[in-house]
Amino acid sequence: MKLCILGATGRVGQYFTKMALQDEIRVSALLRDPEKLPHSILSQISFTKGDVLSKESVTEAMAGCDVVFSGLSTDGANVLSEGMPIIIEAMKKEGISRIITIGTAGILQSRTEPHLLRYQSSESKRKLTRAAEDHQKAFTQLQESGLNWTIVCPTYLPDGEPTGTYRTEKDVLPIDGSKISTGDTAHFAFSLLRKNDFPASRVGIAY
Template sequence: MNILLLGMTGRTGSEIAKLALEDKHQVTALVRTPEKITVNDENLSIIKGNVTVKVDIERAVKNADVVISALNTDGGAALTQSMPLIIDAMNAEGIKRIVTIGTAGILQSRVESDVLRYQSSESKRKLTRAAEEHHKTYLMLEESELDWTVVCPTYLPDGEAVGKCREERDFLPEGGKKITVGDTAVFVYKQLESDEYIKSRVGIAY
């Protein structure tokens, strides 16, 4: 499988790359700073570029079978600027499958059924800018014709995979407080072989 991985230099993206390369998939990473990648693998191709630049996205998407986005909000608008470019490039190349990492804030609230967690008293975060960015990109995917899945982990400390977590469509599993980077990467990676959550958000936590 040829996987385009966006966000490989991040915590979760680097773990996803490790899993894919261990399984001998071809991985293409589009990154601004290639020198941050210390992995040396014959199945890894690195393209220097920016996810908010149309030609860079178009170049990276060529020959991909699937796209994984582990991009974070990066304190700016990279998510909302890049997603239209990603969708257009995938459509142009006939690629359907994309798995992205969101935030538990964009799952449905259990206490206020008509809003999302970040918009409700369920969320303890005072700052909502990152959740708003993720919300906008989720809406773009929802309006697209792609086979998308948005994986929404809760608090994400560093840590290796323990090999199990709870999952729930559209909601954060009740009482879920955290999930490690390692188990988040494993769950995201597994979605490439699963159609269970196509066109869905899925909350994950221990």
């Protein structure tokens, strides 16, 4: 298997990349700033220097890959919603059908108001919704893409090593879920590489 990783320098992306290398999976990463990745990781992967808003860079990074993982954040702008159409187009060009991404619990369905997403409902304590809105746009783009996608949606995301012990639930956040570490979010996302659980689904994850 050859894996294209977007967002490899991020908090979840670095854990995911380490797991792939430990599993002897070939990794091709798209890196805006390669120096942000420890040399111990950088020396084991192939990479394209560029960003997700460059069609040429994205297509180059995906060449010969079987699966795409994206740990991209909104980055204070509209990176997800502007980059996702480029990612989808490049995947189709390269004949890649499977993508696993990291989203936010805000785009899961609300339990108290099921017709709303969590960020739109009283469940959300966040006053600023810009990031969730950008995640929602990317979610909609994946829904319409015809690809085999899964969006892993963590709630409060402190740094932490993977334990392998957590709860997941399709489309909603597990009851009373309040946090999940970066390591365990990567652990669950990585587990999806070997099985086709949660196709075309959002998945809430929490302890």
